[in-house]
Amino acid sequence: MAIRPYVLLSAAVSVDGRLDDTARERLVLSNRRDLDRVDRERAAADAILVGATTLRRDNPRLLVTSAERRARRIASGKPEHPLKVTVTGSAELDARGAFWHCGGEKLVFTVDGALSRVRRILGTLAGIVSTGPALDWPLLLDELGRRGVERLLVEGGGTIHTQLLAQNLADELHFVVAPLLVGEAAAPTFLAPAQYPGGSTARMKLLEARPIDDVVLLRYAPKIRS
Template sequence: MTESPHTILSCASSLDGRIDGTGPERLVLSSRADLDRVDAERAGCDAILIGAGTLRRDNPRLRVSPRRGAERAERGLPADPLPVVLTRSGRLPSDRVLWNGDRRALVYCPPAAAPGLRRRLGDRAEVAELAAGPEPGAVLADLGGRGVRRLFVEGGQHIHTAFLAAGMADEIQLSIAPLIVGEAGAPRFVGSGSFPQSGRRLQLLETRVLEDSVLLTYRCHRAGDREAAA
């Protein structure tokens, strides 16, 4: 049986629980120290996963710093973890910097969206069809079969919500910035849903001060865990 990757949900949030503003520019919430921590976490993972909304809005690189890339290469690993994108519609822009990395991205989508994605992205990404769409369980099963043992999930809200609702997260790394966004329409770390851990206190693994931010790391309840069923 293929081992499911250890899955970490990573997020930076304001004091009022928002992960971005509503304006055209991305709201930077992480301190420099926290960004360096995230780089180290990325370097320790086999793959980094985002949703289509994050790709469209933030245009992320999903790479590690040259120093940590060199350290990975010394260990016989690719310089960057595998970049992974989930999409239902297949409407991914072809001009994102992600497609220009040294490592080809992996895109999960429903079968109906695959032909258009392959035409648009060409050999810049591998398009993997999942019959039920990019559901967390199916995605983790496929990634496990590809040798991914540690997965870093960077959002956004819909992706974090889906993984938590499916009981497919092992750990949450939540960085709290000393800001209040205050905008009613701003996205949150997690949206509404039915969660296996609802009503249960998660296990706090670590509290760390990073300049003016605070990192909180929690162990999650996985679907099927004895603790989650208790």
């Protein structure tokens, strides 16, 4: 039986808990030093996962930026960039997005009802796996483990973070707070209401609290609660 990957959630939020504002251009919450820290996490990962909503909204490339880190990955026998993974239940994907046309291997997880449409949209741009009639996160993680993914970096969005935390599947959370106030009711939030393990009084273990210039990194172990 394959071992599931270590799941690391990564998010940057404003002081009022928003992942972005409602403007067309993405709101940059992290600073230069923190973005370099995220690049280190990408270089250490075997796969990077984002939801399809994040692909539509941000059009990310999800690459390792540092040439030195890419070279170290290659020297250690790894691909230059981690496997890129997305999840969709609706098949609302744009094959023209940057995600599909740079980096290395891509993988899409979907559901039975959207499988044929995903195949039609993407063709040979990515591997495609259905988890059944509904999105099955344990099955998804098992499949990544079978493919040799030992460390999975999850970069959003809020729905993905909510589901993984609610199902107690996240091993570590990197939560960066930026000194901004978005103040827009329609702006996306880090988490949605859900039944989280242990309820509202279960305290996650704090692993680290560290300022990085004008942002603060909080590292938590969500599975260790008191």
